[in-house]
Amino acid sequence: MRRIATGVATVGGIALADAAQAHAVAPGGAQQPTNWIALGMFAGFVLLTLGITRWAARKTKTASDFYTAGGGITGFQNGLAIAGDFMSAASFLGISAQIYADGYDGLIYSIGFLVGWPILLFLMAERLRNLGRFTFADVASFRFAQTPVRTFAAISTLMVVLFYLIAQMVGAGQLIRLLFGLPYGYAVVIVGVLMTFYVLFGGMTATTWVQIVKAGLLLGAATFIAVAVLAKFGFSPEAMFARAVEVKTQLALGKGATPEVAARAGSAIMAPGGFVKDPVSAISLGMALMFGTAGLPHILMRFFTVPDAKAARTSVLWATGWIGYFYLLTFIIGFGAIVLVATDPGYLDAAGALRGGGNMAAIHLAHAVGGDIFLGFISAVAFATILAVVAGLTLSGASAVSHDLYASVFARGRVDSAKELRVSRITVLVLAAIAIVLGILFESQNVAFMVSFAFALAASANFPVLLLSLLWRGCTTRGVVAGGATGLVLALGLTILSPAIWVTVLGHTAPIYPYGSPAIFSMPAAFFVIWLVSTLDRSGRAAVDRGGYLAQRVRSETGIGAAGASDH
Amino acid sequence: MTVTVQDDVLEQLAATPAYRHLTRTRNRFAAVLTTIILIAYFGFILLIAFDPTFLGRSIAGGATTLGVPVGLGIIILAIALTGLYVWRANRVFDADLAAVLRAVDA
Numbered sequence: 001m002r003r004i005a006t007g008v009a010t011v012g013g014i015a016l017a018d019a020a021q022a023h024a025v026a027p028g029g030a031q032q033p034t035n036w037i038a039l040g041m042f043a044g045f046v047l048l049t050l051g052i053t054r055w056a057a058r059k060t061k062t063a064s065d066f067y068t069a070g071g072g073i074t075g076f077q078n079g080l081a082i083a084g085d086f087m088s089a090a091s092f093l094g095i096s097a098q099i100y101a102d103g104y105d106g107l108i109y110s111i112g113f114l115v116g117w118p119i120l121l122f123l124m125a126e127r128l129r130n131l132g133r134f135t136f137a138d139v140a141s142f143r144f145a146q147t148p149v150r151t152f153a154a155i156s157t158l159m160v161v162l163f164y165l166i167a168q169m170v171g172a173g174q175l176i177r178l179l180f181g182l183p184y185g186y187a188v189v190i191v192g193v194l195m196t197f198y199v200l201f202g203g204m205t206a207t208t209w210v211q212i213v214k215a216g217l218l219l220g221a222a223t224f225i226a227v228a229v230l231a232k233f234g235f236s237p238e239a240m241f242a243r244a245v246e247v248k249t250q251l252a253l254g255k256g257a258t259p260e261v262a263a264r265a266g267s268a269i270m271a272p273g274g275f276v277k278d279p280v281s282a283i284s285l286g287m288a289l290m291f292g293t294a295g296l297p298h299i300l301m302r303f304f305t306v307p308d309a310k311a312a313r314t315s316v317l318w319a320t321g322w323i324g325y326f327y328l329l330t331f332i333i334g335f336g337a338i339v340l341v342a343t344d345p346g347y348l349d350a351a352g353a354l355r356g357g358g359n360m361a362a363i364h365l366a367h368a369v370g371g372d373i374f375l376g377f378i379s380a381v382a383f384a385t386i387l388a389v390v391a392g393l394t395l396s397g398a399s400a401v402s403h404d405l406y407a408s409v410f411a412r413g414r415v416d417s418a419k420e421l422r423v424s425r426i427t428v429l430v431l432a433a434i435a436i437v438l439g440i441l442f443e444s445q446n447v448a449f450m451v452s453f454a455f456a457l458a459a460s461a462n463f464p465v466l467l468l469s470l471l472w473r474g475c476t477t478r479g480v481v482a483g484g485a486t487g488l489v490l491a492l493g494l495t496i497l498s499p500a501i502w503v504t505v506l507g508h509t510a511p512i513y514p515y516g517s518p519a520i521f522s523m524p525a526a527f528f529v530i531w532l533v534s535t536l537d538r539s540g541r542a543a544v545d546r547g548g549y550l551a552q553r554v555r556s557e558t559g560i561g562a563a564g565a566s567d568h
Numbered sequence: 569m570t571v572t573v574q575d576d577v578l579e580q581l582a583a584t585p586a587y588r589h590l591t592r593t594r595n596r597f598a599a600v601l602t603t604i605i606l607i608a609y610f611g612f613i614l615l616i617a618f619d620p621t622f623l624g625r626s627i628a629g630g631a632t633t634l635g636v637p638v639g640l641g642i643i644i645l646a647i648a649l650t651g652l653y654v655w656r657a658n659r660v661f662d663a664d665l666a667a668v669l670r671a672v673d674a
Contacts, residue, residue: 122598242631270633271624272616279617286613551575
């Protein structure tokens with residue numbers, strides 16, 4: 001179960017749980033000498049993105065420009081930006097590190113993250129675009145009482161975003177310390193300040209283009225590594241797998257295992273391992289990964305940046321294609337690292353562990369196939385990745401505060417675009433400050449649970465609310481608020497009672513909730529409570545809610561009255 | 569701002585044959601594809617949870633196990649189903665939708 005939790009963390013956002021542990025053992029000990037090539041390349045990336053931000057700032061005048069780039073992003077561009085949100089440094093470093101350690105299990109997580117996309121397309125993407133303008137709450141509250149539903153959606157958005165953000169900041173600090181040799185605190189502040197520049201001045205236009213540039217760089221770099229690895233085996237995956245099994249067997253033998261045990265350790269990397277121990281955790285995690293994707297606010301927000309439903313569906317196709325391709329590369333990279341990194345004493349410490357921590361497998365592999373300059377390039381791309389993801393998260397949190405809480409709930413819709421924009425920018429500054437402070441406070445925390453928690457929350461609260469408000473006539477204001485709150489509270493409560501918090505953080509001997517992820521209970525509970533409360537709801541508002549369904553349904557199916565590229 | 573269409577116009581539209589045809593075929597298609605990906609993914613997870621050795625079997629006696637093509641197969645299936653939906657939506661559903669919208673204008 002610990003293993004599952006760690007896996008989620010490594011995969012989902014940024015994770016670096018191993019680095020956290022390494023740090024906890026030897027504070028500061030993992031810091032590397034300053035890598036000037038990497039720093040130079042990173043400086044180049046920062047200059048480029050600041051240039052993009054300047055260009056974007058001139059185009060960012062209204063709230064619509066700020067939140068959704070004026071709806072002027074194409075399907076292809078948006079697909080790449082979405083893929084960029086998913087290809088975080090953790091996906092790249094975390095999954096390849098997990099494959100390096102456990103082999104096949106890493107692929108299971110990759111698959112979990114990918115399969116949410118078809119679901120999102122078939123059930124939600126076009127409807128989201130047709131009904132919403134700036135935030136997913138626009139859609140969730142479409143026919144309901146605005147104040148309660150938007151308040152719920154904003155709270156849930158902020159919780160998901162904040163946990164994701166802290167995990168990214170902690171991961172960023174650790175990664176940068178390892179890659180560039182900068183102190184942790186500096187690294188967190190640099191990420192926070194740069195991200196603030198992008199979001200504050202360039203809004204969604206800058207955030208999207210920084211994400212696109214980074215996605216292109218990361219895909220290119222990962223392709224290069226994967227091809228270089230395969231080339232060493234005459235482009236035969238079988239030969240690569242065979243050599244990886246041999247390496248793992250030799251390593252086990254070297255540690256004193258008997259030949260049979262060593263052979264089993266070797267072949268274990270080609271089969272499911274850590275997932276097996278507990279079926280409930282496996283299914284629960286599978287649910288959180290798949291449905292969490294369809295409930296992450298910073299992902300849903302991207303569907304409002306394209307001009308129409310057709311572009312929304314094209315975005316998902318491109319995103320799914322790029323993400324799938326990326327996970328394929330990561331699989332090869334993980335096995336490549338077993339073969340090329342685990343056998344080279346230059347990358348290992350005296351105990352045979354990776355220098356710089358468990359997440360450095362792909363980084364060392366980059367050096368093994370591309371030398372110092374490519375290592376610098378990969379390091380810079382990894383940093384860029386964190387910046388881009390953090391910027392998207394912050395923008396999503398800011399829009400929940402300014403658009404949902406301030407403009408819709410507090411000012412009841414009577415607010416002009418300029419004022420809403422000002423509130424949004426102030427929120428960006430506040431969120432950035434919170435992220436920096438929490439990032440520093442949480443330095444030595446295991447970030448594992450934060451990312452898995454963000455996914456479980458999104459699957460348990462946002463996904464049921466969105467799905468039923470879109471597809472079920474009987475759904476009412478009271479139903480979605482009660483059900484969404486149930487999912488939120490249950491996901492939070494079960495996570496606190498789970499091994500990662502109850503035992504590891506709070507020091508109790510046995511967990512009250514023994515499974516790795518809450519989703520298997522919290523998500524169905526949210527659906528059930530929405531159904532139950534809506535069905536029993538006899539209020540006057542419920543009649544309005546149900547009465548508004550047909551018109552909402554027609555709008556969501558046809559795009560009639562949808563906010564267009566030019567008018568919003 | 570967009571031209572406001574009254575809700576009663578939309579409700580009338582919902583009763584037209586063109587609208588009913590579009591939504592029925594599109595939603596049925598989406599439901600079928602959703603079911604396929606759910607079965608594929610949770611089948612995979614259940615297989616791992618309850619019979620982990622199955623995917624660890626060697627293919628043709630080599631190092632490559634059954635898990636590799638199955639895992640990659642799900643990735644490819646996810647992309648293929650997404651592509652299939654977009655292809656049909658672009659070719660068929662968009663044209664049907666255009667017909668529905670012409671009825672509103674008229």
